[in-house]
Amino acid sequence: MHFSKKCSVFKVVLSALLIVALLQLLYLSFLSKLHGKQQRYKYSELFGSKKTANQDEKNPRREHLRYSLSTGGIFDGSGQYRVYKNLIKSDFSTNQKPGADPRSHHLALATHTTINNLHHLNSLLERWQNPLSIAIFAHGQDVKFATAFVYALSLFCPQVQALVDFHLVCLSGEMASFPEQDREHFAGLEEKGCSGVFANLESHRDKYKNYAIGNNVSYPNNLLRNVARSGTDSAYVLVIDVDMIPSANLHHQFVTMLMKREPAVDEVLVLPAFEIRHTRKMPGSKPELVQLYQVGEVRPFYDELCPRCQAPTNYSQWVNRASRSSGPLEVAYTLNWADPWEPFYIGARSVPLYDESFRQYGFNRISQACELHVAGYRFSVLSNAFVVHKGFKVQGEFHSRKDEENRRNRVLFRSFKESLKDKYPSSPRHC
Numbered sequence: 001m002h003f004s005k006k007c008s009v010f011k012v013v014l015s016a017l018l019i020v021a022l023l024q025l026l027y028l029s030f031l032s033k034l035h036g037k038q039q040r041y042k043y044s045e046l047f048g049s050k051k052t053a054n055q056d057e058k059n060p061r062r063e064h065l066r067y068s069l070s071t072g073g074i075f076d077g078s079g080q081y082r083v084y085k086n087l088i089k090s091d092f093s094t095n096q097k098p099g100a101d102p103r104s105h106h107l108a109l110a111t112h113t114t115i116n117n118l119h120h121l122n123s124l125l126e127r128w129q130n131p132l133s134i135a136i137f138a139h140g141q142d143v144k145f146a147t148a149f150v151y152a153l154s155l156f157c158p159q160v161q162a163l164v165d166f167h168l169v170c171l172s173g174e175m176a177s178f179p180e181q182d183r184e185h186f187a188g189l190e191e192k193g194c195s196g197v198f199a200n201l202e203s204h205r206d207k208y209k210n211y212a213i214g215n216n217v218s219y220p221n222n223l224l225r226n227v228a229r230s231g232t233d234s235a236y237v238l239v240i241d242v243d244m245i246p247s248a249n250l251h252h253q254f255v256t257m258l259m260k261r262e263p264a265v266d267e268v269l270v271l272p273a274f275e276i277r278h279t280r281k282m283p284g285s286k287p288e289l290v291q292l293y294q295v296g297e298v299r300p301f302y303d304e305l306c307p308r309c310q311a312p313t314n315y316s317q318w319v320n321r322a323s324r325s326s327g328p329l330e331v332a333y334t335l336n337w338a339d340p341w342e343p344f345y346i347g348a349r350s351v352p353l354y355d356e357s358f359r360q361y362g363f364n365r366i367s368q369a370c371e372l373h374v375a376g377y378r379f380s381v382l383s384n385a386f387v388v389h390k391g392f393k394v395q396g397e398f399h400s401r402k403d404e405e406n407r408r409n410r411v412l413f414r415s416f417k418e419s420l421k422d423k424y425p426s427s428p429r430h431c
Helices: 002-047 053-058 058-070 120-127 140-157 159-164 194-202 221-230 250-260 286-294 316-318 364-374 402-423
Strands: 082-090 108-116 131-138 164-171 235-237 243-247 267-269 272-276 298-301 331-335 344-348 378-382 389-390
Touching: 002 194, 002 267, 058 082, 058 316, 082 221, 108 120, 108 250, 120 131, 120 159, 120 243, 131 221, 140 159, 140 194, 140 221, 159 164, 164 221, 194 378, 221 364, 235 243, 267 331, 316 331, 344 378, 364 402
Parallel strands: 108 131, 108 235, 131 164, 267 378, 272 389
Antiparallel strands: 082 164, 235 344, 243 389, 267 344, 272 298, 331 378
């Protein structure tokens, strides 16, 4: 009898536990469905194909992106690449009044990359909190990823929204489309925000080395530079690689300098280029940079691979100049171009474009510096401004076809120099 009572109590307790467990499962299932419904709602708000007037008002970026993609882009001069200019426009660009004086914009940064290096945009914006134009090259599946990530950056990153204009370049046989089916790339981003987008981009950083994109796919660096440069309305542009950082407060210093002295029409303003060990924090001022330079933690850009390519900058003169302070920006000294100098510089919009026949590795920037020289430009080195590349450039870190590409572009450079004689027949200069 006693044993029978115990069994009955045990059965009741067991039944109660089973009911509780079942209720918990039902509750979890309900939460999961609710979360999925919320995610689908959030996703439809961002990417939904059903358009209403209310949605258009809430998400003008989506509608601009749809329109940009619907144009199909334009072909470059060679017909081998498709260009989507102003795929996403910044608030800065959107709010500029038509016909406004470009001098009011002063200075913009222009750069280029693949999705492999797009994560560098984060640290670049931390330093450069001003207008930035970036041209992205994508191929194959990366066309879809690049479109999706550009949209995500413009949605979740306030500083990107405010300052960055995006342009997309792909092969002419490829087309970008609106990222309606790419939910996996955006799962949880509403909660993680901007940091989540850049974390996702980090997963693409080691996809391939430098220009080793794929078989018979050439990285059109000079086309990208031109697209980024022409994609801004600023009166002056600094074109750098995406893994470089300019000195702190450059924009403010440059605007202040313009009030006292504007560059001549035949003058570009050179920023000495350096590279720094990966373990070191990026210097912001000239005194910080000189201190690292003197102990070997910073060195001239391409110091190991091509010391002659930057030697005409005259680093010793720049470093030892009496004014080592972070005082007013001014011209330290002026130089004529010398082969094979390829400086980074601030130039007006009227500066000749880069020759787009140069692709992959070699002679892509030096060809443009050479043209500036033949066209009569002089190169004025700024006193306290500079750019720094992340990490030392060393032998062995390049893709396997680097030397082959360099030889091919060397031949192209010879014919390019000959063409300059026809373009500037009255110039006494040559390179």
